[in-house]
Amino acid sequence: MHLIMVVVTDIFGGFTINEYDPIDWGSIEDKKHFRDLTTKIGTVIMGRKTFESIGKPLKDRLNIVLTNKNFKNDKNILFLKGNPQEIISSLEKKNIKSAAVIGGKKVFEEFFPYIDKIFITIEPIILENSQKLSFKRENFKLITTNVLNERGTIVLEYEKLP
Ligand SMILES: NC(=O)c1ccc[n+]([C@@H]2O[C@H](COP(=O)([O-])OP(=O)(O)OC[C@H]3O[C@@H](n4cnc5c(N)ncnc54)[C@H](OP(=O)(O)O)[C@@H]3O)[C@@H](O)[C@H]2O)c1
Numbered sequence: 001m002h003l004i005m006v007v008v009t010d011i012f013g014g015f016t017i018n019e020y021d022p023i024d025w026g027s028i029e030d031k032k033h034f035r036d037l038t039t040k041i042g043t044v045i046m047g048r049k050t051f052e053s054i055g056k057p058l059k060d061r062l063n064i065v066l067t068n069k070n071f072k073n074d075k076n077i078l079f080l081k082g083n084p085q086e087i088i089s090s091l092e093k094k095n096i097k098s099a100a101v102i103g104g105k106k107v108f109e110e111f112f113p114y115i116d117k118i119f120i121t122i123e124p125i126i127l128e129n130s131q132k133l134s135f136k137r138e139n140f141k142l143i144t145t146n147v148l149n150e151r152g153t154i155v156l157e158y159e160k161l162p
Helices: 028-041 048-054 084-093 105-114
Strands: 002-009 043-047 062-066 077-080 098-101 117-122 140-147 154-160
Touching (some): 002 028, 002 105, 028 043, 048 062
Antiparallel strands (some): 117 154, 140 154
């Protein structure tokens, strides 16, 4: 299955200012890009903390929320636990062909080896005291660039090279 990482950062790669950051520093245009892209992909995978900072399931998408706690599944929300391979194989059993990995830090880092595409939005701002993501070295190829607004919010699409 295809796993696509969808993330927004500041100019220097800062991607959050605190554990439950609602990302209100992101532009309206990026929120629309995020909604359109993840709706097209159809399934989103996120950690329990990111789910709590969003505050509700994302509509028109199957929401996979990773947690070791016990929550009740709902119409478009499925709580799962396990390592990435177990999560991927349980989604494949449901005939899901692709999913967007939407954070947060823990989920990005554990799923990164299985990601084959990244959509990164760079907001033309600098966040104070931001946190960065940390991965092992991989090589990517730039596929598309898309400027979202006059300020220069940019979306870069990358594919992982073998
Ligand atoms: N800039 C961006 O694009 C972006 C996007 C999303 C989030 N963020 C930021 O990311 C930060 C949150 O990251 P985070 O690392 O603190 O939290 P997180 O990744 O959102 O959630 C971590 C939680 O997810 C659960 N979890 C993760 N992997 C699991 C697995 N394999 N099996 C079962 N449960 C699993 C655990 O929940 P339990 O404790 O319930 O077991 C864990 O405590 C926030 O600051 C947020 O703003 C940024």
